Amino acid sequence: MHLKQLVWLTVISVTFLNCKEDKKEELVEDLAVVEEVEERYEFGFNLDNFIVKRDTIRRGESFGEILERNNIGYPKIFQIAEKVKDTFDIRTLRFGKPYTLLCSKDSLETPKSFIYQPNKEEYVVIDFQDSIQTYMGRKPIKYVEKEASGVITPGSGISVVLDKKGLSQRLANKMANEIYAWTIDFNRLQPGDRFKVIYTDKYIDDSTYAGVHDVKAAYFEHNKKPFYAFEFETDSVKGIIDYFNEDAKNLRRAFLKSPLRFGRVSSRYNLRRRIAHYGYRVKAHRGTDFAAPNGTPILATASGTVTKSSYTRGNGKYVKIRHNSTYETQYLHMSRRKAKVGEFVKQGDVIGYVGNTGSSAGNHVCYRFWKNGKQVDPFKEKLPEAKPISDSLKVKFLDYIAPIKQQLDNIILVEDSLQPETEETLSEIQ
Numbered sequence: 001m002h003l004k005q006l007v008w009l010t011v012i013s014v015t016f017l018n019c020k021e022d023k024k025e026e027l028v029e030d031l032a033v034v035e036e037v038e039e040r041y042e043f044g045f046n047l048d049n050f051i052v053k054r055d056t057i058r059r060g061e062s063f064g065e066i067l068e069r070n071n072i073g074y075p076k077i078f079q080i081a082e083k084v085k086d087t088f089d090i091r092t093l094r095f096g097k098p099y100t101l102l103c104s105k106d107s108l109e110t111p112k113s114f115i116y117q118p119n120k121e122e123y124v125v126i127d128f129q130d131s132i133q134t135y136m137g138r139k140p141i142k143y144v145e146k147e148a149s150g151v152i153t154p155g156s157g158i159s160v161v162l163d164k165k166g167l168s169q170r171l172a173n174k175m176a177n178e179i180y181a182w183t184i185d186f187n188r189l190q191p192g193d194r195f196k197v198i199y200t201d202k203y204i205d206d207s208t209y210a211g212v213h214d215v216k217a218a219y220f221e222h223n224k225k226p227f228y229a230f231e232f233e234t235d236s237v238k239g240i241i242d243y244f245n246e247d248a249k250n251l252r253r254a255f256l257k258s259p260l261r262f263g264r265v266s267s268r269y270n271l272r273r274r275i276a277h278y279g280y281r282v283k284a285h286r287g288t289d290f291a292a293p294n295g296t297p298i299l300a301t302a303s304g305t306v307t308k309s310s311y312t313r314g315n316g317k318y319v320k321i322r323h324n325s326t327y328e329t330q331y332l333h334m335s336r337r338k339a340k341v342g343e344f345v346k347q348g349d350v351i352g353y354v355g356n357t358g359s360s361a362g363n364h365v366c367y368r369f370w371k372n373g374k375q376v377d378p379f380k381e382k383l384p385e386a387k388p389i390s391d392s393l394k395v396k397f398l399d400y401i402a403p404i405k406q407q408l409d410n411i412i413l414v415e416d417s418l419q420p421e422t423e424e425t426l427s428e429i430q
Contacts, residue, residue, distance in 0.1 A: 043100070043123055043125060049105070050102040051102075053070070056096055063081065066099070067111060070109075072110070080128050080132055083134075088126065097116065098116075098117045099114065101114060111128075112128065113125060120210060122138055122139075124137075141210075142202075142203045147196070147197070147411050148196075148197050149195060149196040149411050151192065151413060152190065157189055158186060171212050171215070174199075175195070179218055180220060190222070190223055193223070194220075196218065196219040197219070198217045199216060200215075201213065216231055216404065217229065217401070219409075228245050228408070229244070230243065230244055230400075232401075234390075248394050250388055254385060255301045255329075255383050256301040258367075259290065260299065260354070265290060266364055268285075268288055286375040287367055287375075288368075288369075288379070290367060291362065291364045292363065295335060298351055299347075299348050299349065300347055300348065301347065303344070303345065303346045305342065306319060306320070306342065306351070307321065308320035309337050309339055315330075315333070315359075316334065316355065316356075316359070317337050317352070318330060318332045318333070318358075321345065326372055329368065329369055330368040332366040332368070333354075333358050333366055334352040334357060336355065337351070338350055339351035369381070
């Protein structure tokens with residue numbers, strides 16, 4: 001009898017333990033299926049608390065029409081417009097720009113907030129959930145430092161090399177038109193020419209790629225001759241940033257050769273030119289004409305202060321810039337002016353657009369150049385180099401570029417395959 005009891009106790013114990021293990025496994029399984037749902041935040045709102053409607057401003061559409069179409073009456077619309085007018089002008093909504101409506105999670109789906117995005121980074125919130133308020137915001141921006149390199153092969157240029165690597169063409173544009181525009185002719189690159197570059201990519205909301213932000217440093221070997229370039233701010237007040245070589249010499253020249261990035265010289269400076277527009281009479285032409293399609297951006301050929309931005313019957317719409325006590329430039333026949341009197345513009349800034357206003361026979365910009373108050377031919381002038389680094393900044397510059405040059409020199413040149421990029425988050429703006 002004792003043996004039977006012992007056997008039964010053993011069976012009961014094993015069964016109890018097995019049941020306990022089964023219950024434990026069920027509990028683990030139950031716990032495993034519980035997932036924490038990540039809340040979605042944007043524009044400072046928890047989007048899970050609303051029905052989110054996204055759209056873009058239609059041609060001719062107004063703020064009132066958008067709200068009225070989404071079940072808000074005009075008395076309320078008028079109240080909102082009056083309340084926010086000192087903070088945000090609702091008439092400035094532009095065609096094609098995105099907006100978001102945060103609506104109540106019920107059958108009426110009544111809008112509680114209107115968010116307008118004038119660009120990729122900024123947004124305007126008009127919140128009318130309780131009291132009516134409006135404010136500006138910026139999306140988080142992250143800058144990531146990267147490296148790239150490449151070798152020019154027969155029949156290719158820098159754009160082709162970068163494209164094969166899946167890199168932005170803005171990188172090629174910055175090197176060709178901003179950094180090395182005065183030292184290397186990118187239309188005549190040779191097979192075997194090579195480059196290394198340290199640059200910064202920009203991301204909005206961590207994931208949205210917004211293009212190349214800037215180039216920190218570059219190395220270009222052209223015809224076996226090395227060209228270093230290092231970005232350096234020489235004037236923090238005016239925000240002037242230039243590129244200098246390893247000996248602190250400016251890569252820029254004081255003046256661009258042309259006020260157009262793409263255009264052709266259609267008429268040169270000529271004091272005895274006969275002009276069809278004036279019946280082929282001899283009429284001095286004290287400018288250089290660059291022909292280009294209507295609307296082509298016109299660039300300031302050097303940094304300076306805008307002294308005139310106006311219209312006359314002969315000049316049409318024009319802009320004049322004083323660069324220093326010696327030099328001034330003028331840009332005539334614009335379709336539209338962008339620069340304002342008193343504004344400081346940097347070399348390469350867009351100051352207007354090609355047109356055919358005033359005494360003009362076709363779309364072009366007449367570029368005029370003054371030296372000591374007298375109009376001269378810029379192509380025959382020995383123009384000064386760009387302003388060098390001051391002696392007080394030179395030591396700081398050389399110390400600054402020392403580790404960057406070492407980083408450049410250590411980049412491995414990659415010809416055919418995509419180079420693994422090194423990434424480092426520089427900053428994140430919340």
